[in-house]
Amino acid sequence: MSNYLRKNAWDANNGGQFTDKSNEFTALFWYAKAVQVMQSRPIENPTSWWFYAAIHGEFLINEIKDPNYKYLNWKNISYISPKADLTALPSSNLVDSFWDQCQHGTWFFPPWHRGYLVALENILRDIIINELSGPNDWSLPYWNYLNQSTAYAEFKIPPAFTESSLPDGTANPLYVPERYGPTGNSDIYVQVGPNIKTSANDECQWNETYSASAANNASNNSGLFGQFYGGGETGFSHGGSETGDLEMNPHNFVHGMVGGESNSNNQNGLMGVPATAALDPIFYLHHANIDRMWAAWNQTGKNNNTANPNWLHGPTAQGDRRFEMPIDPSGTAWPFTPEDVNSTEHVNYNGQTYTYTYDDLSLTSYETIPPTKLHEKMLERFSKLGVRTVEKDFKMTKKRNPELVGASSGSLTLNSKATKTQVKLQSSSWKSVSNSIMKASVSKIPDEVYLQLEGVKGGSDSNFISVYVNEKFVKSISLFGLLAASMTNAAHGNSGLNFKFNITEIVDDLHLENDLNMDSLNVEIKTKNPLVEGKEITVDRIGIYRVGQ
Amino acid sequence: MKPSNTSSWAIRITIISISLFVWVLLLINPGNIMTIEHCHVTVSGPPANSLSMLLDMNPFIPQLFGWGLMVIAMMLPKLIPAIMSIYVHSFKRYRFLYAFLFVLGYLSIWMIAGVFMVAVILGLNFLMPLSYIPAIGTFIIAIVWEFSPIKQRFLNLGHDHRILPAFGWPASRDSLLYGFRHGMWCVGSGWALMLFPMLLPKMHNLAMIMVTFIMISEHMEHPRFPKWRFHLRFKLLRILIAQTKIKLKLQVN
Numbered sequence: 001m002s003n004y005l006r007k008n009a010w011d012a013n014n015g016g017q018f019t020d021k022s023n024e025f026t027a028l029f030w031y032a033k034a035v036q037v038m039q040s041r042p043i044e045n046p047t048s049w050w051f052y053a054a055i056h057g058e059f060l061i062n063e064i065k066d067p068n069y070k071y072l073n074w075k076n077i078s079y080i081s082p083k084a085d086l087t088a089l090p091s092s093n094l095v096d097s098f099w100d101q102c103q104h105g106t107w108f109f110p111p112w113h114r115g116y117l118v119a120l121e122n123i124l125r126d127i128i129i130n131e132l133s134g135p136n137d138w139s140l141p142y143w144n145y146l147n148q149s150t151a152y153a154e155f156k157i158p159p160a161f162t163e164s165s166l167p168d169g170t171a172n173p174l175y176v177p178e179r180y181g182p183t184g185n186s187d188i189y190v191q192v193g194p195n196i197k198t199s200a201n202d203e204c205q206w207n208e209t210y211s212a213s214a215a216n217n218a219s220n221n222s223g224l225f226g227q228f229y230g231g232g233e234t235g236f237s238h239g240g241s242e243t244g245d246l247e248m249n250p251h252n253f254v255h256g257m258v259g260g261e262s263n264s265n266n267q268n269g270l271m272g273v274p275a276t277a278a279l280d281p282i283f284y285l286h287h288a289n290i291d292r293m294w295a296a297w298n299q300t301g302k303n304n305n306t307a308n309p310n311w312l313h314g315p316t317a318q319g320d321r322r323f324e325m326p327i328d329p330s331g332t333a334w335p336f337t338p339e340d341v342n343s344t345e346h347v348n349y350n351g352q353t354y355t356y357t358y359d360d361l362s363l364t365s366y367e368t369i370p371p372t373k374l375h376e377k378m379l380e381r382f383s384k385l386g387v388r389t390v391e392k393d394f395k396m397t398k399k400r401n402p403e404l405v406g407a408s409s410g411s412l413t414l415n416s417k418a419t420k421t422q423v424k425l426q427s428s429s430w431k432s433v434s435n436s437i438m439k440a441s442v443s444k445i446p447d448e449v450y451l452q453l454e455g456v457k458g459g460s461d462s463n464f465i466s467v468y469v470n471e472k473f474v475k476s477i478s479l480f481g482l483l484a485a486s487m488t489n490a491a492h493g494n495s496g497l498n499f500k501f502n503i504t505e506i507v508d509d510l511h512l513e514n515d516l517n518m519d520s521l522n523v524e525i526k527t528k529n530p531l532v533e534g535k536e537i538t539v540d541r542i543g544i545y546r547v548g549q
Numbered sequence: 550m551k552p553s554n555t556s557s558w559a560i561r562i563t564i565i566s567i568s569l570f571v572w573v574l575l576l577i578n579p580g581n582i583m584t585i586e587h588c589h590v591t592v593s594g595p596p597a598n599s600l601s602m603l604l605d606m607n608p609f610i611p612q613l614f615g616w617g618l619m620v621i622a623m624m625l626p627k628l629i630p631a632i633m634s635i636y637v638h639s640f641k642r643y644r645f646l647y648a649f650l651f652v653l654g655y656l657s658i659w660m661i662a663g664v665f666m667v668a669v670i671l672g673l674n675f676l677m678p679l680s681y682i683p684a685i686g687t688f689i690i691a692i693v694w695e696f697s698p699i700k701q702r703f704l705n706l707g708h709d710h711r712i713l714p715a716f717g718w719p720a721s722r723d724s725l726l727y728g729f730r731h732g733m734w735c736v737g738s739g740w741a742l743m744l745f746p747m748l749l750p751k752m753h754n755l756a757m758i759m760v761t762f763i764m765i766s767e768h769m770e771h772p773r774f775p776k777w778r779f780h781l782r783f784k785l786l787r788i789l790i791a792q793t794k795i796k797l798k799l800q801v802n
Contacts, residue, residue: 062774092778236771309795317795319769319787402550404640407715424716426640452550454638454712488705488772495710500550540712543638545550 004356009141009158009285011149012359016158018167027141028160030134034124035173035281037131042085046094046326047123050084055116055325056102056278060086061095068534069459069483071267072276079176079270079279094331097324102274104481105240107211107231107311109247110294111338112323113287118347118354119325119334120284139356142288145190145254146202146366157188157258161282174281180260180269190257192366198464198476198528200253204229204245205297205364206371213308229297230305236320239274239484241498251290252478256462258282266532272462274481295344296361305342312339384508385440405429406521406544414537416530422520423542433546434516437508447546449507450500451523455540457486457496464528467501469521470510474501496540552637560633564625571622576754607671616663620656623761624735627768628652631731634710635724647713647724654728662736670747684748691741698775703738705772707731739764
């Protein structure tokens with residue numbers, strides 16, 4: 001049984017460098033050398049860097065026609081070495097089996113990426129041991145951008161990723177020019193801090209429910225933040241809207257910040273778009289961190305993944321293609337299910353048990369105070385609404401019936417920076433909401449109210465939007481994955497993305513201010529980065545929903 | 550937003566019940582609306598008197614009515630995801646109206662296509678009565694169409710579930726237009742498959758059931774990049790097999 005330890009890219013690598021204090025090579029150096037070897041192989045080789053990146057997603061077969069985004073077609077990306085030989089593609093069997101598999105907007109997001117990393121890590125380790133005579137216990141480092149270390153500014157990308165050459169004088173494959181950072185000036189770091197609306201954080205780690213079917217009782221039915229930790233229940237989802245808390249923040253946020261949009265030409269960085277993200281070597285250190293957080297959520301947080309058979313058996317349970325990774329140059333497949341990667345201690349890797357862990361399994365690195373639990377939060381809500389109750393007095397059911405109560409008229413094109421609109425409320429439906437709040441009691445749980453941005457389309461994947469209702473801030477989200485969801489012949493069929501926001505607290509406040517007898521809500525949407533002509537973001541509709549028990 | 554489990558099942562059961570009811574009607578075949586009747590004159594060949602006799606025995610309008618029933622029976626279950634989307638994205642009091650307008654728009658497109666299809670069916674029956682050649686020819690065309698990039702484009706477009714306006718006349722109009730548009734993509738992808746069972750001199754009920762299964766399955770597949778591709782789109786079968794295996798495994802454990 002193999003047993004490996006994944007270590008912090010900053011702390012365990014002499015501050016994110018290629019050599020340690022004794023001038024010995026660090027894990028980052030061996031990573032860079034192995035990436036060099038993989039990048040020297042042509043794309044038709046299933047163990048090449050380029051083939052592995054295409055497993056996540058590609059714009060090579062799925063070419064972009066929109067002139068605004070043609071720079072993302074792989075043939076136009078300067079980081080891709082001529083050795084990739086993009087003119088000779090793998091056989092259609094290999095492409096159909098392996099490419100375009102990444103799982104986003106789904107409960108399969110955590111397990112698919114775990115399997116992807118395990119497969120790549122084994123290919124890299126094989127190269128490090130057998131071709132480079134490196135350490136035989138090498139493991140993928142992780143970049144914990146939320147680590148509040150006093151020794152290093154770990155929110156910054158490790159220096160090894162910004163050097164132009166390696167200690168042996170060869171070009172550094174970890175350096176990617178198409179990486180623009182959160183302010184677009186190629187300073188690569190993750191924005192963290194209480195005063196930043198689009199700040200990355202690890203609040204998700206406090207959520208206790210993996211998915212709807214994992215809710216073991218009604219009191220944690222909707223999850224702490226109105227979403228679930230692992231994502232919504234879907235089939236194979238190469239881009240979708242059932243994004244879980246872990247996936248949205250920090251995962252999507254970090255993709256958007258590291259990729260960024262260049263100030264000079266408004267182009268997205270490779271990390272900012274799913275179909276180019278896995279070309280950038282920092283991708284795998286980011287995902288090692290996300291995988292670490294999931295492992296910590298299970299082990300330290302003592303939270304269980306869902307036991308739903310449709311999750312454990314993977315997308316084949318719903319008639320979709322299986323998850324599989326090539327493990328050698330001939331394209332031998334390691335097919336896996338979420339059940340195979342349910343725990344880092346017992347990964348079923350190609351017929352053998354593979355164990356790895358992390359040098360830090362703290363539940364959180366940034367957020368230190370757990371938020372109020374859902375049950376207490378409900379008690380607080382009752383108290384706020386003037387309902388007399390005692391703990392355990394009320395029972396929530398699993399029934400959740402969403403009903404539209406208001407909507408914007410016509411589609412909306414977002415302006416650069418801020419767009420204001422009114423969302424009209426349908427009087428009789430809205431009355432149900434106000435009645436449920438006014439007549440709230442332990443036996444009549446008041447409605448929750450959600451705002452949903454529906455059919456969001458565009459190509460500003462590295463951008464963020466922040467939503468305000470009646471001047472009050474609701475939440476910020478990343479637009480990672482928007483371009484592919486807006487393409488007609490891609491997996492999402494031009495439906496765009498939907499984003500759901502819980503605005504119950506704001507509606508409660510309106511009630512307390514005697515302001516609930518209204519016929520519309522004022523919604524403001526702010527974009528973090530400016531939008532240029534031809535690259536607008538559109539929203540088909542803004543919907544307001546009540547969710548009753 | 551997704552409808553609650555109760556609402557989802559209510560929608561599924563209602564639609565499948567309507568579809569099954571129409572299937573029963575089709576299998577009973579009242580007034581022979583689902584089959585082409587022949588006598589020794591029409592069977593003998595294409596002279597003008599046999600055409601008039603063929604039309605006398607198989608009037609166009611009842612044949613078109615039969616076509617409409619066939620579309621309802623075969624296609625209604627395919628509309629479940631779109632109807633669920635309309636249901637959850639509409640105000641409660643308008644859910645039925647908008648869903649109805651959507652289905653009406655969708656069926657209208659198939660009925661317009663049906664005028665041509667029924668004419669082709671009657672024409673081929675006139676030229677080659679009781680022959681398998683038209684069915685075999687259509688089957689070959691359907692196979693070629695099945696693996697073509699054009700068919701994949703139509704299937705991809707079928708996944709374009711637009712969010713409709715919520716208020717007033719625009720909501721009604723766009724529900725109908727959504728039905729028209731969805732119907733066009735569906736006719737574009739499935740016209741050859743639909744024609745095939747109607748041209749079979751025998752066993753066209755069995756062929757219709759098989760075609761229904763294929764058409765529902767292929768609309769359940771995810772959009773893919775359009776190119777020539779040999780790909781059996783049997784997702785429904787794969788789901789049934791996978792779910793049966795899971796249930797059996799759970800029982801054993």
